[in-house]
Amino acid sequence: TKGSFLIKGGTVVGPTGASPADVLVDGETIAAVFAPGRGPADIETIDATGRYVIPGAVDAHTHMELPFGGTHASDTFDTGTRAAAFGGVTTIIDFAVQRYGEVVQDGLAAWHAKAEGNCHIDYGFHMILGGVTDDALKAMDQLVTDEGISSFKLFMAYPGVFYSDDGQILRAMQKARDNGAMIMMHAENGPAIDVLVKQALERGETDPIHHGLTRPQELEAEATSRAIWLAGVAADCPLYIVHLSASKALEQVAAARDQGRNVFAETCPQYLYLTLEDQLGAPGFEGAKWVCSTPLRSKHESHRADLWRGLRTNDLAVVSTDHCPFCMKDQKELGLGDFSKIPNGIGSVEHRVDLLYQGVVDGKLSLARWVETIATTPARMFGMYPRKGVIAPGSDADIVLYDPNGRTRISAATHHMNMDHSAWEGWEIDGKVDTVISRGTFVVQDGAYQGRKGHGRYVRRGLSDYLV
Numbered sequence: 001t002k003g004s005f006l007i008k009g010g011t012v013v014g015p016t017g018a019s020p021a022d023v024l025v026d027g028e029t030i031a032a033v034f035a036p037g038r039g040p041a042d043i044e045t046i047d048a049t050g051r052y053v054i055p056g057a058v059d060a061h062t063h064m065e066l067p068f069g070g071t072h073a074s075d076t077f078d079t080g081t082r083a084a085a086f087g088g089v090t091t092i093i094d095f096a097v098q099r100y101g102e103v104v105q106d107g108l109a110a111w112h113a114k115a116e117g118n119c120h121i122d123y124g125f126h127m128i129l130g131g132v133t134d135d136a137l138k139a140m141d142q143l144v145t146d147e148g149i150s151s152f153k154l155f156m157a158y159p160g161v162f163y164s165d166d167g168q169i170l171r172a173m174q175k176a177r178d179n180g181a182m183i184m185m186h187a188e189n190g191p192a193i194d195v196l197v198k199q200a201l202e203r204g205e206t207d208p209i210h211h212g213l214t215r216p217q218e219l220e221a222e223a224t225s226r227a228i229w230l231a232g233v234a235a236d237c238p239l240y241i242v243h244l245s246a247s248k249a250l251e252q253v254a255a256a257r258d259q260g261r262n263v264f265a266e267t268c269p270q271y272l273y274l275t276l277e278d279q280l281g282a283p284g285f286e287g288a289k290w291v292c293s294t295p296l297r298s299k300h301e302s303h304r305a306d307l308w309r310g311l312r313t314n315d316l317a318v319v320s321t322d323h324c325p326f327c328m329k330d331q332k333e334l335g336l337g338d339f340s341k342i343p344n345g346i347g348s349v350e351h352r353v354d355l356l357y358q359g360v361v362d363g364k365l366s367l368a369r370w371v372e373t374i375a376t377t378p379a380r381m382f383g384m385y386p387r388k389g390v391i392a393p394g395s396d397a398d399i400v401l402y403d404p405n406g407r408t409r410i411s412a413a414t415h416h417m418n419m420d421h422s423a424w425e426g427w428e429i430d431g432k433v434d435t436v437i438s439r440g441t442f443v444v445q446d447g448a449y450q451g452r453k454g455h456g457r458y459v460r461r462g463l464s465d466y467l468v
């Protein structure tokens, strides 16, 4: 902590644009934003010349230590939030899990136990509901009112693991309509996927590439559409489609939004950049690195261009990572000889800010929209604004100095995530996180780590700003 200081000479970027300004930090919060040179003189200064001064990024979709397929996501709250901080992230929202048969509050308590005292940056929780029972519906009210949890994830995929049927989904949506919570949907038709998986395995198709081939975009679009219809039946309960990967699913979201529906969606860096063909070209079992759900899509279709366009038009409101890392050794390798046993997930909590900045450099996104999709909208969508997601007086002093002339090289040899490979191995991209400040404390300074485990605090969230 530096007490009071002035971040001077930089260009402050927010969702409405960029302008030169000096930012006064006092303790844990932002005290004032001044026209250049108008701030106090007798104060410590941080030189931000040549850099963008942006709100600390908010990753609204991470899975630290997620239990999956007999193993756990390899980043703990310690390693994962430290890696996040290196990447310019100052808040994550992780998914606490209620397993089938478990009391919701017990699942939440277990998640608090994993995170508390271990986080380098601030964190909040969504709740995954594993079974919508009368008790779980009551728990939804209690979590909104007392626990600062205003969003609940349901799965139309993974029968027998996380899956909820349509009746359960409808009941949870009705409850959300009543208490103001957001329903977050993993929209893939799980029972249909399971048929395709079984048939592929019976044909002897066991390689990683068959993960993607057995999850065609039609089954994402159908589930997305069904979720939108169900939310309509539940009096237009607010619905947020997670990790949207494909053109046809995007069409469903865009059509609903054109009708003024309460429907939002996020995508992730992997769907903006990586393709099924990256996986197809990988030798042997290497393709397992890119196994995630929803899966990567073909470069021969228009998915990536459509998703970038969706980000510009706001049919996609947020970019999150779905950070869910597994090592190749002992984890992804569980699926040797059977792709359906490969734990699903890609780790990228450290790289989202840089990967999306490359979209600015490539002319696919404006500077303002970059900040909006990685920081401001996730904060507003999930009830943390204006404390998070904006550089304004009274907001937490979560600030990133971003060097547009820097370069970032992504490699498992240098990244900070607990993962023995990278989905972006060897990629060189423009831009570099230079300095990261969390509630007035320097976590990264000129690229060097200054943070500490335990600095991060639990953020109790309110209802979404996007409720109508």
Ligand code: DUC
Binding pocket: 063, 068, 186, 291, 292, 293, 294, 322, 324, 344, 345, 346
């Ligand atoms: N998708 C993944 O890739 N991993 C974990 C859960 C999910 O929905």
Ligand code: ZN
Binding pocket: 186, 242, 243, 293, 294
């Ligand atoms: Zn999911």
Ligand code: ZN
Binding pocket: 061, 063, 322, 324
């Ligand atoms: Zn996820």
